[in-house]
Amino acid sequence: MKKFDLIIIGAGRASNLAVSAGKAGKKVAIIEKSTLGGTCPNRGCVPSKLLIGYAHVANAIKESNRHFINSTINNIDIEKIFAETNEYISKIDGRYNSRFNENVEVFKGTGFFVSDNIIKVNEQKLTAPKIVIATGTKPKKPEHEKAWTSDDIFPLEGKIPKSITIVGSGFIACELAGFFSAIGIETKLLVRSQNILGNEDDEIASIFKKEFSKKVDIEFDTSAIDVEYKNEQFTMILENTNGQKKQHKSEALLYAIGRESNTSSLKLENTSIEINERGYIKRDIFFETTAKGVYVVGDAAGVYMLQHAAAYEVNHVSKILLEECEEPLHFKYMPHAVFTDPEIASVGLTEQEAKKLNIEYISTTTNWLASAKAMSTKLKYPVTKFIVNPKNYEILGCHMIGPESSTMMHQVLAVMHINNDIRHLKEMLYIHPAMSEAILPAAVESVRAIEKFRE
C-alpha cells in the first residue's frame, strides 16, 4: 500500500490543492479518470466561452443596421472555429500536469474507496490521513443514444452539423443555442414550458425571453416525443402542450437538461460517507464528510455547480488542510452570469425568492440609458434591478441584463463583499461616461425608495 499525506480524487479545481500541498512539501496523490483540469477548461466554462466570442462578432455584424451600417457576413469558417477550440482543449492535460511539483504523483484511472481511508486506482491501493473528493458532476443522459450532451462537442470530433436541435432551458442550452444560431448553424431550442432561465429573477427572465427569441428559434411548451436517427439525421416528432404534433429534422440533437452527481464510481458503500436525497455527498461546514478526514468540495457537493464556487471552496479547504484554518467558509452571496446575448448577471435573492421568504424588501429596476456608453449600444432593454433591505440598506439581490453584465456586476460584488450598504454605490466616484456609470442611477433610485419608505 502506498502512503501519502493527501489523496485527491478528481483533478478539476482540486488540482490547485495538489499544487499548493505539493509546494508545502506534502506527499500528494491526485487521481483523475479523464483529462487533468476537469470540466471547466476541457468541456465547460472555457471552451464554451471561447465559442461565445465568435457568436458575439457574428451578432454584431448581423445587427449593425442599428447603427446605420449596412453589412453582411460573407463567410464563417466553422471548421476553423472548432479546430481552434479543439486545439485549446488538447493542451489542457499537459498544462495542468506541468503545474505539479515532484511531491505530487498523478494516477490516471478511476479511483474508488475500499474503506474510509483506502483508495484503489489501477489495482494499486493508496492511503492517507486526509482525502479530498472533488469528482464533479456529469451531464444527465440524453433521451436518445445518438444524441449529444455538451461533453460531445468539447472537443467536437467528426462532421460539424449544419443543423442542431437543443433540448433544455438552462445555462448550457441557452449559451450553446445562442452560439450555434449566431454562427449560422440552423438551430432550434426546445423548451418544455414557457420558462427559460427559470431560476433568474422573473423580470430579468422575461426581458431575456423577449430578446433571446429574436436571435434563436425557440419552441416553447414543446418536447421531442419520438426521436429516430437514420442516414445521419434525427427525425423528431415535436409535441406542444396543446397536443399539436409536427415533424422536425436536424443533423444533431443535444440535450442540456441538467447535471447529476458523479458519485457512483466512488463505491461509497464501502465507507461511512453519506449522500443526501439528491445523491450528493453530505458535508459539514468545514467540508468534512461523515467519514473523518474525508472532505468534499466543488460540484461533487451539489451546492453551486459553478467554477468560481468550486475554486473558492478548494482554496478554503487548502487553508483548512495546510494552514490549520478553523474558520468555515460562509457564502452569503454566490454570483453567477449567463454568457448569452443578452448577457445576464445575478447575485443574491430574486424578487420571487424574497417574496417566498416573506421578508421586508424594496425592489427597483432602472434602465442603463443615463450612461452615454450604454446609450451608444442603442439597446433599450438593459436594466439593473436592486432588491434591498429598507431597514439597513443591505443589498439582498442585484440582477442585470445587458452587455457585459458579468463585468458590471463586480462593482456591486465588491461593495457587498467589503461593506454591504447600497449607499456606497450612490456615493462613490464613477468614470464618466463609462458603461458602469449605469449603476449610479440604479443605486440612487434604490436609496431614494428606501428613504421614502423610512419617512
Ligand SMILES: Cc1cc2nc3c(=O)[nH]c(=O)nc-3n(C[C@H](O)[C@H](O)[C@H](O)COP(=O)(O)OP(=O)(O)OC[C@H]3O[C@@H](n4cnc5c(N)ncnc54)[C@H](O)[C@@H]3O)c2cc1C
Ligand atoms: C458546458 C459547461 C459550461 C460551463 N460554464 C460555466 C461558466 O461559464 N461559469 C461557471 O462558473 N461554471 C461553468 N460551468 C460549471 C463548471 O465547469 C463546474 O462548476 C466546475 O468545473 C466544477 O469543478 P469541480 O472541480 O468541482 O468538478 P470537475 O471540474 O467536474 O472535476 C471533477 C473531475 O473528477 C474526475 N472524476 C470523477 N470521478 C472520478 C473518479 N472516481 N476517479 C477519478 N477521477 C474522477 C472527472 O473526470 C473530472 O475531471 C460549466 C459547465 C459546463 C458543463
Ligand SMILES: NC(=O)c1ccc[n+]([C@@H]2O[C@H](COP(=O)([O-])OP(=O)(O)OC[C@H]3O[C@@H](n4cnc5c(N)ncnc54)[C@H](O)[C@@H]3O)[C@@H](O)[C@H]2O)c1
Ligand atoms: N454561465 C455559467 O455559469 C454556466 C454555464 C453553463 C453551465 N453552468 C453550470 O452547469 C450546470 C448545468 O447546466 P444545465 O444548463 O445543463 O442545467 P440547468 O439545471 O441549469 O438547466 C436544465 C434545464 O433543463 C430543463 N429540463 C430538465 N429535464 C428536461 C427534459 N427532459 N426536457 C426538457 N427540458 C428539461 C430544466 O427545466 C432546466 O431548465 C448549471 O447548473 C450551472 O451551474 C454554468
